[in-house]
Amino acid sequence: MxxxxxxxxxxxxxxxxxxxxxxxxxxxxxxxxxxxxxxxxxxxxxxxxxxxxxxxxxxxxxxxxxxxxxxxxxxxxxxxxxxxxxxxxxxxxxxxxxxxxxxxxxxxxxxxxxxxxxxxxxxxxxxxxxxxxxxxxxxxxxxxxxxxxxxxxxxxxxxxxxxxxxxxxxxxxxxxxxxxxxxxxxxxxxxxxxxxxxxxxxxxxxxxxxxxxxxxxxxxxxxxxxxxxxxxxxxxxxxxxxxxxxxxxxxxxxxxxxxxxxLRSLDLPDPETLLTDPRAPLPERLDQLHALLGALVAHVRADGGRDTWERSWTVIARVAKSAPDVAAGSARALVAGRPEGAAPPAAMLELAPVLRVAGLLP
CATH class of the missing domain: 3.40.50.300 (P-loop containing nucleotide triphosphate hydrolases)
Incomplete structure (x- = not known):
């Protein structure tokens, strides 16, 4: 006790x-x-x-x-x-x-x-x-x-x-x-x-x-x-x-x-580190990837800026190469929170298969 x-x-x-x-x-x-x-x-x-x-x-x-x-x-x-x-x-x-x-x-x-x-x-x-x-x-x-x-x-x-x-x-x-x-x-x-x-x-x-x-x-x-x-x-x-x-x-x-x-075994990188360093290492376990992208989406929504939203798609694209199902859920959440005036970045356009899984493309 x-x-x-x-x-x-x-x-x-x-x-x-x-x-x-x-x-x-x-x-x-x-x-x-x-x-x-x-x-x-x-x-x-x-x-x-x-x-x-x-x-x-x-x-x-x-x-x-x-x-x-x-x-x-x-x-x-x-x-x-x-x-x-x-x-x-x-x-x-x-x-x-x-x-x-x-x-x-x-x-x-x-x-x-x-x-x-x-x-x-x-x-x-x-x-x-x-x-x-x-x-x-x-x-x-x-x-x-x-x-x-x-x-x-x-x-x-x-x-x-x-x-x-x-x-x-x-x-x-x-x-x-x-x-x-x-x-x-x-x-x-x-x-x-x-x-x-x-x-x-x-x-x-x-x-x-x-x-x-x-x-x-x-x-x-x-x-x-x-x-x-x-x-x-x-x-x-x-x-x-x-x-x-x-x-x-x-x-x-x-x-x-x-x-x-x-929670104490996650040892996740900071979302801002991933947004600024495209070569920052990603975790390998699926549960860590789920947690990482969840934290990333929360960070992007709290920031609310177009630049942060656009850069987040680079991280989604990296995760999609090894775990497309994990990336799909976060892609759906990012699209729902798209800031006004934000342009679809190149990394987002490269994710057509993942976006289809997420129900965001016909």
Whole structure:
């Protein structure tokens, strides 16, 4: 299990990247106070909502008649967050919330919607739960709700508690107010996509058993969260252990370990190096080529320039000589993102067979 400082850093990275996260730990171990301290450090107003004392209508809204139509009125905590424009919603004691309440939370966690009110995109969501066997009248977390969160195990270290009592409890150093740039997210998404080409059976793997389904498991939604976590960790210059905690918390231990191991073995050249040096070596493995071209397309789209787009076709042409199927997918993505006024370069015109495979030529 991860050291407490790793988990605290992981929470800070997740909150910065606006990734919904849940902390699992025993009662009375400082989860709530740590999250509130993090919110204060980020200057985010915090609202604490305790699942055990809530009804489904506290999340789905109370039906009222307004102007002759039915309006699902949100509770005051949701109105305060909406009025502030940003904030941190802390959903506490999730495993003491019965299934009907958990079901009502689904739209809040995924869509930021409470009744007929949509919370601002800048509202972050953090949850906390005790393992069902440690919770009063505990319930397993439902699989749909679990699949909307990154799961982290909250550990209590005696040295940390002693230091906190002596000198005060600190917040993680990885506190940023700006999320990772979209270009970094696009690159991480392309890398995860390349990994799933190699391991397509991991795209969806719903666990059997309520206890395992109530934690992180692979699905397109959680792979997307894992990609954003990878980008956020790179942006924050986080330790590898923090990245691993977030990825494993999103897609589960088995799939997460595979992705982390694969990412650390890629050793890809920088896209800009390939664009400027036509003789730069290319990797030989197909999975590396998929990852390389995915990163290249993300780089080209982030740059947005005609010259960069035109030069990228030289790389596509090089890959097409040994792996035309790999080149075809990236060719389709480049054509879709063609900048206005960009002329088809000679390298692109030489790729007629590949472009036909990609469905871009009759």
């Amino acid at each position: 991860a050291h407490q400082s790793v988990v605290q850093d992981a929470v800070a990275v997740a909150v910065t990247a606006n990734l919904p996260v849940i902390l699992w730990g025993a009662p009375g171990t400082g989860k709530t106070s740590s999250v509130i301290a993090l919110a204060e450090a980020m200057e985010l107003p915090a609202e604490v909502v305790i699942g055990s004392i809530r009804e489904p209508s506290d999340f789905s809204g109370l039906p009222v008649i307004r102007d002759g139509t039915t309006w699902f009125a949100p509770p005051r905590w949701a109105e305060r967050l909406a009025a502030g424009g940003s904030g941190l919603l802390f959903l506490d004691e999730l495993t003491t919330a019965p299934p009907a309440v958990q079901a009502a939370m689904l739209r809040v966690v995924l869509e930021r919607t409470v009744g007929d009110l949509r919370l601002p995109d800048a509202v972050r969501i953090v949850a906390a739960a005790n393992p069902p066997e440690q919770a009063a009248d505990g319930w397993d977390l439902s699989a749909p709700l679990a699949n909307r969160l990154i799961h982290l195990d909250w550990q209590v270290e005696a040295a940390d508690i002693a230091a906190g009592f002596a000198g005060g409890f600190t917040v993680p150093a990885l506190v940023h107010k700006d999320p990772p740039p979209e270009a970094a997210v696009a690159r991480a998404r392309s890398l995860v996509g390349a990994f799933l080409r190699v391991r397509p059976e991991l795209i969806v793997a719903v666990p059997d058993g309520a206890d395992r389904a109530g934690r992180g498991w692979p699905s397109p939604r959680t792979w997307e969260m894992a990609a954003k976590a990878v980008a956020a960790c790179e942006h924050a210059d986080a330790r590898p252990e923090v990245e691993a905690a977030l990825v494993l918390g999103a897609v589960g231990d088995a799939a997460g370990f595979e992705l982390i191991t694969w």
